[in-house]
Amino acid sequence: MSAEDEVSLLVIVVDVNPIWWGQQANREPQFTLSKCLDAVMVMGNSHLVMTRTNKLAIIASHCQESHFLYPCKLWKFGDGHGDENASTSGDGKYELLSVANDFIAEEIKNLMSRTEVKGNQTDTLLAGSLAKALCCILSIKMLTGQEMKSRILVVKAAEDCALQYMNFMNVIFAAQKQSILIDACVLDSDSGLLQQACDITGGLYLKIPQKIALAQYLLWVFLPDSDQRSQLVLPPPVHVDYRAACFCHRNLIEIGYVCSVCLSIFCNFSPICTTCETAFKIPLPQVVKSKKKKLKPST
């Protein structure tokens, strides 16, 4: 029962890449962004309902920004009473949940309507959203000063962006240091970066076979926290692609050159490391020195 006093924070990062979701609406009209967000809200509600001390945050990861869908910055965390004039739900829903859900719906509508997608920025800013999530977790830890178990759940739609490799890895290692689990729920194509994230931090990775059943998958697999996960039978870990990306082109390579000073990886040899600017000594072919014969002193 003492675990009841422990605060458990769940941060859900939802990929709302408008290009992918727009294409998705043509491919499968029965599963759109609003259905996805419904499922995410069910998951969030279930998490809040589990224990009085559970907290929730939701971040929308867009091409141009990462935006907090819940909670609003003006509120204290978990206290959904920002607006005194907000009417109560009027139906049987738990008040805290209805306030939260209404707010999330408002925010995502504003986000999607105000951002315009410019031509070359088509990738989701996932690494940035994860970094924001980490900052959010840290700020709550400072605020409450209590022991906290936190985890991040990433709902991913679009493909990976290799340009974000470095930032991603930094985020993953920071999360590992802070004992924050990163779970991944992948809707479409497998993501090597997220597989690595889940493997390193100890979270769960799942690629969903049927998108329509997203809510059910979220509740079954991602709702239990780390204590309960040790008791339940959950999907086994996948084989992880640990190939690194080279620093010059961001291609995934298996064999490459490593700087001996800063350990950055390159696919082609270059005499100077671009990260730490060390000049490498290039090994020249050996020159055989002729032995000087000792002249006999002539008599």
Next chain:
Amino acid sequence: MKLRVQLQCKNLHEYLKELSPEILDRLYNHPATCLAVYRELPPLAKNYVMRMLFLDQPLPQAAVALWVKKDSEKDHDQCVSVLSGLRLWHSQQLQGGLQGNILNPVFKDNLRIALLGGGKSWADQGDSLGPDRHARDVESLDKYALERWEVVLHFMVGCPSAAVSQDLSQLLIQAGLMRTEAGDAPCITSAGFQFLLLDTASQLWYFTLQYLNTAQTRGMDLVEILSFLFQLSFSTLGRHLREFGLVFQRKRKSRRYYPTRLAITLSAGVSANSSSTAMGATPGTGDSGFIVVETNYRLYAYTNSELQIALVALFSECLYRFPNVVVAQVTRESVQQAIANGITAQQILHFLRTRAHPVMLKQNPVLPPTITDQIRLWELERDRLQFSEGVLYNQFLSQADFEVLRDRAQGLGCLVWQNVAHRVIVVSPQGHGEVKRFWKRQKSHT
């Protein structure tokens, strides 16, 4: 020596298990109750409920058993028993003849409503009343709640200034916390003493349970009361409840209820270990504890609340009283008197620990070990002698007779004590009849 009756503080689940199935089903017809019951489940059971919440068909029991890993089978069994005991799970025959489990449909629907919306609203909405002209903020609500609760406790201790309604004193009597001699004012019982030394959350829960037990005799509907209670604890929002300090109602007639912190604590769950941070403050003392215990058995209570002083005086001798301090000494006589009244050493120590001054809290352990050990030893001193009733058999004519009877009594399991040298045995009263018959038969044989 009269037997000491320990106060039993049941938690929510144990209470619900005792209710009849029809009442339970009616109770589950309200989203707030379902939420409260759900929150009290063990974590694994919560996951089970969540998984089955959106399924409409029963799941085979074998499949459910596969949800846990091999090492956690005990937890699985415990969950199954909890869920069945609360009638959240029903067993149903599946088509293949297997046994299946399905969530109680009433519970399922209402938990879904609580999660997702729909259904009726939880209470008459306060919206129609317009903004409150006399809105109270959280602090004054807290103060009010604590005041009211303290009045109840004062009444129990017997302070003349406290006055409560007839109903409330009846309730206290029925709960066994006080008793009334013919025509006299009620006085406190040993159970009442134990009650006083509990922490506020447990007191509240015990009291509410007693109230619920008597509610049916008053003709009030148990289901409605319980639903209202749970609703209170979940809302940011009872005649008798007003008295307990659970709700604040400006006048008897006004329609608004403000749930106070006490009410919210109520559903935060009361189990032996829960310590809700909101109620860490004890009544009448401000935010922190106020008792300092020294290793020379002196006790300093920095309070001027009558109630707290009366409580401290239950188990210690008050030496001096100043405007803001009471100096008391914990002696053998005072502790043994308290124990004679039915309080246990554990309760005294719990009382001291929960109201310990912040300076005391810095040291580890909080109370000096000399004091804790000594209080326990004083309690054990009273237990050196254990009384059990029995019937004495002596003046046996021969050793053989004695041995025959003794073996017979031992065989029956009612032999309490024997002394072979003096040929004396003591038999328990239950076994006395049997042994006597045996002896008569024996005598008629020889």
